[in-house]
Amino acid sequence: MGKEYKNEQADFLKSKNKWRALFAECWGTFLLVLAGAGAVVASKLTGEVSKGMEVVAPGIMVMTIIYFMGAVSGAHINPAVTVAFALRRHFPWARVPFYIAAQITGAVLAAAFLKSLFGPVGDVGATVPHHLDSYWQLFVLETLLTTGLVNTILGTASGPGNVGNNGAIAIGGYIALSGLWAGALTGASMNAARTLGPDIVRGDFSTTWIYVIATFVGGIIAVGFEWILKGRPSRHADEEAQGGAKMKDAG
Secondary structure (H helix, E strand, O other), X not given: OHHHHHHHHHHHHOHHHHHHHHHHHHHHHHHHHHHHHHHHHHHHHHOOOOHHHHHHHHHHHHHHHHHHHXXXXXXXXXXXXXXXXXXXXXXXXXXXXXXXXXXXXXXXXXXXXXXXXXXXXXXXXXXXXXXXXXXXXXXXHHHHHHXXXXXXHHHHOOOOOOOOHHHHHHHHHHHHHHHHHHHHHHOOOOOHHHHHHHHHHHOOOOOHHHHHHHHHHHHHHHHHHHHHHHOOOOHHHHHHHOOOOOOHHHO
């Protein structure tokens, strides 16, 4: 059973499944932004969606996405997560640009969908800072939040992606919990695609760069923490990320 499970995880690294994995990343990120940004839009439209509901929605959505497509693409749905898996030597660098492009595409499509239905309500669900005195506070908070998220992901994932019950519950729970205490301050993005999608559609990039840089910095810090907590990645994980003994199929 364990061997079959590992093989299932590695399937999305094979060339024959490349486009299926990219579609899954695009579709998964679309659903994540639809839930996260859509909850903000619905709150502005109806007044019936509380702040707690707004921040819990993306956490539940991510948990669901990991369950239904984790084995198809690894359910990264976040550029910082994809880079973190690559830095951890669990995911091939050659795939990173394609995954990030798919994630941003899905995020933009979700934001465009919301705007086409409801107009620019609630800034199309953009993640924007509130009650903060400086951009420095925004950067520090988003970096810290993303560090915790990526640590949770790396700590519960096995191999190059998010597959399995434990990862889904832990990651979805972390996203919801972070939103409950930090959503009112930063929007608790923790995801460059989540921020970029609405910002591109609404045409406002005044704080975009802070969120984007913070998420990648947080992901890099999390990889460093993972080395401290667990040491070097296993040889099996490294070989699996390269397609098994550096196999040419992973390109």
